Amino acid sequence: MKKYLFLLLPFFFLFTGCIDEKEYENTQNGNFEALWKIIDEHYCFFDYKAKVYGLDWDEVHERYAKMVNPSMSELQLFEVLGNMLAELKDGHVNIYAGFDVARNWSWHENYPSNFSDTLLTKYLGTDYHIASGLYYRVLDDNVGYIRCATFSNDFGSGNLDYVISYLAQCNGLIIDIRNNSGGLISSAEKLAARFTNENILVGYLQHKTGKGHSDFSSMEEQWLKPAKGIRWQKPVIVLTNRQVFSAANEFVKYMKCCPQVTVVGDKTGGGAGMPFSSELPNGWSIRFSACPMYDKNKESTEFGIDPNYKVNLSDIDFLKGKDTIIEYARKLINK
């Protein structure tokens, strides 16, 4: 009989048990606890924000749990949960419900916009060119101007070759990414790769390896490799404001490492955590920063990158139909 004992081997499965995850009840308290736990186990900036402004996620739980009760409405719950996430001061953290999006946009709402559509139209005119979402033209003092409003488009190498070839005779180039709130990091890399002739270290990447607030992988180097197509060899000015966020923030980080690049305008909005998605028992979607990114000095860019020259739009210039930041960049190029 002993020789047949091995037949019981598959039944060992029954003793090792099921691999399962606790599901919170779809109640007001259940959704609150589920949200707090998702962020507690996955959010990547707890340690950093504890240092910067004293964020204590356990204390946040204690404070907000008192505001949740079974009789509150869906809208009231949404407001409490949204306010709880706003404690993270992170533009990549949201709740998406059918009726609203909870967000904290203080990273740009509390600052001057430093951008005007009216002024932009005066510089672009109507006869500008468009390639893969990039608006470009030559300004009247022979300065190339590219308006890059988003990195949501996947730039083709042919698109970028056309743009750079067209502007090649210019004395310098302005890349205006004000109000660019991100998109694909790969697109930011592709554009930045046109401004270096050699591999350059531009920063570091990390990811979480466990549920603890300090469970991270080692920092992996981010290298920017020169594009194989046409590369720009003259001065470049990147224009920024507080709405430059996420992949656009990464673009500024890359460009600051490239030769002949100067950043002009306001500090960027930040957003240095690659976001992941999750969900609550009631079906609301969650977005949160999951993978932190750092600059080449291993400093977080979560709260933005300072420009080389801080310039604000002036009201006087606005009344004259001049964009102070573009004009400053033109002076730098033509100096």
Added chain:
Amino acid sequence: MTMNHKIFLTFLFLLPFSVLTTAAQDDKIITNAKMIGIGNTNILDTYLSPEKYNGTEFRYISHTLREKRNSHLYREIIQQGNISYANNRSENGGEMAGTYNFQYGWHWQFISDEKFTVGVGGNIDANLGFIYNTRNSNNPAQARAYLNITPVIEAAYRFHIKNGLHTLRYEISAPILGVMFSPNYGQSYYEIFSKGNYDHNVVPTWVGNAPSLRQMLTFDFSLWKTTFRIGYLGDYQQAKVNNLKNHIYTNAIVFGVVKKFSLIKLRP
């Protein structure tokens, strides 16, 4: 026709039978069942969501046994593919999952009589698949790739009802060792595939961190000179690696056709 001619012709006539009799020593018997299945599936992958998704799975299974007459050693070859669609409990999000499974193994029939046979063996068990979450942005999908060494036990009981031969068959398998691809806990696919930053992405598995099991109970019956197979399939794949939990539990009804071939070597 002389007596010698008659003896010669009789010899020629009987020759093939003698060869067949000799060849029968190592006849190959191939039993192949092609089945389709439909059932309920329960999907959890904490890389995508802490919520479990429930839905319907469709499956195709090709199950082959290659035996030799008068030998206890035989081979099992299984190919199966499944596709499923499942919803979260609030019914506002979906997950699609699909897996291709290939198994190849050698088995030993250690109980063998006319009515009852029991065999054991080990399979190489390769799996390739995906789970796609329809609402996630930077983590929309999870690749599933794992290779296992999987012990298998199977038992068959043959019996007659009226003049028909029927077979009741049960097979259970559970992997004991393997390797599995997995991103690390909070690692993005961008980091793995665009940057080439690998971090424990090929993980050893064993019964403790990937206790999985497949079982199938089938009943073969003959109708219109064809053998049909109907049965129940339970497939419970689960793992906890890199602090990520996943499971796909499937309970399905399977139905198909069984064909039995005998390959006979004819020597000149």
